[in-house]
Amino acid sequence: MSNAFFEIREPENESYNSYAPGTPEREELREEINRLKNQEIQIPAIIGGKEVKTDRQEDVVMPHNHSHKLGTVHLCGQKEVDMAIEAALEARKQWADMPWEERASIYLKAADLVTGPYRYTMNASTMLGQSKTPHQSEIEAVGEFADFLRFNAYYLQEIYEKQPYSPEGMWNRMEYRPLEGFVFAVTPFNFTAIAGNLPLAPALCGNVSLWKPATSSIYSSYFIMKVLKEAGMPDGVINFLPGSGADVGDPVIKSEHLSGLHFTGSTNTFQYLWKSIAENIEKYNTYPRIVGETGGKDFIFAHESADVDAVVIAAIRAAYEYQGQKCSAASRMYIPDSIWDEFRDKFLDEVKDVNYGDVEDFTNFMGAVIDQKAFDNITSYIDYVKESDDGEILYGGNYDDSEGYFVEPTLVLAHDPKFKTMEEEIFGPVLTVYVYEDEKFEETLELCDNTSPYALTGAIFAQERYALKKMADYLRQAAGNFYINDKPTAAIVNQQPFGGARKSGTNDKAGSAANLMRWISVRSIKETTVPAKDWTYPYMDEE
Ligand SMILES: NC(=O)c1ccc[n+]([C@@H]2O[C@H](COP(=O)([O-])OP(=O)(O)OC[C@H]3O[C@@H](n4cnc5c(N)ncnc54)[C@H](O)[C@@H]3O)[C@@H](O)[C@H]2O)c1
Numbered sequence: 001m002s003n004a005f006f007e008i009r010e011p012e013n014e015s016y017n018s019y020a021p022g023t024p025e026r027e028e029l030r031e032e033i034n035r036l037k038n039q040e041i042q043i044p045a046i047i048g049g050k051e052v053k054t055d056r057q058e059d060v061v062m063p064h065n066h067s068h069k070l071g072t073v074h075l076c077g078q079k080e081v082d083m084a085i086e087a088a089l090e091a092r093k094q095w096a097d098m099p100w101e102e103r104a105s106i107y108l109k110a111a112d113l114v115t116g117p118y119r120y121t122m123n124a125s126t127m128l129g130q131s132k133t134p135h136q137s138e139i140e141a142v143g144e145f146a147d148f149l150r151f152n153a154y155y156l157q158e159i160y161e162k163q164p165y166s167p168e169g170m171w172n173r174m175e176y177r178p179l180e181g182f183v184f185a186v187t188p189f190n191f192t193a194i195a196g197n198l199p200l201a202p203a204l205c206g207n208v209s210l211w212k213p214a215t216s217s218i219y220s221s222y223f224i225m226k227v228l229k230e231a232g233m234p235d236g237v238i239n240f241l242p243g244s245g246a247d248v249g250d251p252v253i254k255s256e257h258l259s260g261l262h263f264t265g266s267t268n269t270f271q272y273l274w275k276s277i278a279e280n281i282e283k284y285n286t287y288p289r290i291v292g293e294t295g296g297k298d299f300i301f302a303h304e305s306a307d308v309d310a311v312v313i314a315a316i317r318a319a320y321e322y323q324g325q326k327c328s329a330a331s332r333m334y335i336p337d338s339i340w341d342e343f344r345d346k347f348l349d350e351v352k353d354v355n356y357g358d359v360e361d362f363t364n365f366m367g368a369v370i371d372q373k374a375f376d377n378i379t380s381y382i383d384y385v386k387e388s389d390d391g392e393i394l395y396g397g398n399y400d401d402s403e404g405y406f407v408e409p410t411l412v413l414a415h416d417p418k419f420k421t422m423e424e425e426i427f428g429p430v431l432t433v434y435v436y437e438d439e440k441f442e443e444t445l446e447l448c449d450n451t452s453p454y455a456l457t458g459a460i461f462a463q464e465r466y467a468l469k470k471m472a473d474y475l476r477q478a479a480g481n482f483y484i485n486d487k488p489t490a491a492i493v494n495q496q497p498f499g500g501a502r503k504s505g506t507n508d509k510a511g512s513a514a515n516l517m518r519w520i521s522v523r524s525i526k527e528t529t530v531p532a533k534d535w536t537y538p539y540m541d542e543e
Pocket residue numbers: 186187188189190191194212213214215243244245246248249250264265266267269270272273293294295296326327328425427456498499500504505
């Protein structure tokens with residue numbers, strides 16, 4: 001137990017390396033890329049701190065050069081899940097009782113490892129394994145990940161400080177207990193920072209986690225486990241279980257000890273997991289907390305007064321950075337006909353310079369999409385547009401998976417505002433634009449609000465303040481992260497807490513105190529200093 005109130009100072013967001021020509025970081029990153037590329041590693045499960053190899057394995061390859069093998073991952077099933085549950089519950093006995101500042105200090109150290117000695121490893125492994133450019137990798141695998149670690153520790157301190165009122169004669173207290181059991185963290189391929197945050201946020205609050213990383217981003221996930229080991233994370237607090245969703249997920253969901261699901265990924269998978277939990281509800285010792293951040297059909301809506309240059313740049317960055325594989329990526333746009341010609345000409349003039357290819361070529365703005373399944377799905381939408389009368393390709397539309405899973409940045413013009421590519425999440429570099437008549441401004445805002453079942457991110461562009469106000473009002477429920485005169489991507493921890501509602505998730509805002517509260521079960525304690533000695537009340541006295 002601690003004998004003082006220790007204090008974490010308010011962190012600042014991590015600053016990013018530019019990797020511009022001539023900078024020392026550019027050379028260091030290249031060296032690390034070469035070091036990693038020229039070795040093949042084994043990626044085992046990590047259960048109770050021990051590396052566990054299994055008899056089912058898969059190659060780990062680079063999306064932009066799929067014949068290049070980075071390693072071999074060992075896949076888990078029921079047996080490893082059972083081992084992990086046992087190890088987690090054993091670890092919980094000590095971890096849940098650990099003073100919070102001891103837990104927090106592991107996180108602060110992990111953040112300094114990520115931004116210090118592991119910086120280039122985090123960046124290079126994310127570049128190679130997930131096909132990110134140096135910038136896209138730096139802002140999240142280094143910057144956002146470190147921000148999650150530092151700010152969550154700070155938010156936890158703020159939560160613990162909140163205590164109830166105590167009138168005379170009693171001392172009221174709130175004890176912020178971890179949940180009973182373990183939390184199941186299921187992570188997506190597209191953000192290394194999210195992969196790290198989902199098992200770590202519950203663990204910071206004293207919980208233990210079973211972590212099922214996405215197999216397609218397993219390479220950088222494994223380095224997260226290395227960082228945690230070096231930071232002093234005790235064995236069994238985070239158990240790393242690579243494997244297919246069903247092989248790992250189904251046995252985990254059936255455990256009576258499941259106390260929470262921390263999920264980020266597609267809406268379909270989240271709904272499947274939620275239903276499975278509901279089906280098993282009678283089994284559990286406690287009602288599992290369910291937190292899920294899922295898909296999006298994020299929009300940019302421009303008014304006739306919009307600054308067209310700003311809209312063009314926002315559209316290119318938001319639609320094509322990281323190949324459109326951000327849940328926040330802009331994938332539908334609404335442009336008034338009075339500025340359409342100007343927008344189209346400027347957009348086409350800029351987009352022709354957007355290079356894509358091997359991320360080791362630092363002149364590229366985009367790499368490859370994550371795997372064959374994603375490639376097939378994205379290109380099926382492009383083929384659909386090519387064959388449809390209700391939409392046409394204005395730019396791009398080419399693709400090639402012979403060496404890497406490359407899809408050209410693509411712009412689609414929809415003649416129907418409910419065209420398939422205006423409604424469905426594609427999760428690739430495909431942006432669809434609908435041109436509306438200026439006088440149908442409000443009607444089109446309504447369309448934007450109800451065209452897709454999602455409500456994750458959205459951006460509005462206008463110079464006229466009344467127009468901005470109207471747009472913000474109509475679209476109040478259309479996005480959990482809403483941007484005015486800026487692109488709808490690149491939320492920063494402690495600046496724009498992230499998450500959306502409707503079919504985009506439970507909106508518990510990753511990297512915030514609200515999220516941490518989901519992993520806490522409060523015990524209210526009332527201690528009376530001088531207990532009552534008489535059971536009667538004054539109104540009962542005889543007159
Ligand atoms: N809202 C957000 O904050 C956010 C952030 C990142 C990604 N996303 C969304 O994630 C999706 C892309 O990621 P993805 O392709 O990795 O998603 P996905 O749903 O295919 O996979 C996510 C994770 O779920 C696992 N999974 C699949 N079936 C499972 C099962 N039956 N049991 C347990 N686990 C199972 C996968 O193996 C993976 O680890 C997109 O829809 C994107 O919008 C949302």
